[in-house]
Amino acid sequence: MRNRIVALVLVTISLGACKEVDKLTQFTMSFDNQVTIPANTVINTPVSFSTPEVPTNSESIFDQNRTNAASIEEIKLQTMVLTLISPAGSNFNFFKSVEVFMKAEGLPEISIGSETNVSDSLTNLNLNTSDENIQDYITANKFSIRVETTTDEAIAQDHEINIKTVFFVDAKILGQ
Secondary structure (H helix, E strand, O other): OHHHHHHHHHHHHHHHHHHHHHHOOEEEEEEEEEEEEOOEOOOOOEEEEEOOOEEOOHHHHHHHOOOOHHHEEEEEEEEEEEEEEEOOOOOHHHEEEEEEEEEEOOOOOEEEEEEOOOOOOOOEEEOEEOOOOOHHHHHOOEEEEEEEEEEOOOEOOOEEEEEEEEEEEEEOHHHO
């Protein structure tokens, strides 16, 4: 009986230690991209806008975190926040819905974030993120973002929006 208790304690300690070691191989990567929503009078019709290609610099970020692309187990979008930069004093009242897509060379475009019922008076919009493993997109040399919006009111001025994405990266422990 005593041996079983000792064995149980050792297994519990080992599992806790593995989780602590696993945390050492987990980190985040952040990107900021801007997109301009041009002034328009079209409402209730989806309209798309794309960012220029974004260099990932993933190898450099992996090196800083003592890993490499071959050791990555998964990368998932943790948070995506749209922030209205200009015009001053404006908000997301004109958005009815928004969906954000990611694309990289040789890979299909995938949806990574959305909001289907945008509340009024917001200047920051936290999107619902997908649970997709987007490792191949982030380990590529560059990716692009496409924003598809449906507006429920006309906008008289261009609106500049920052898209902040934070990706959770999980690498293999000790290359295993």
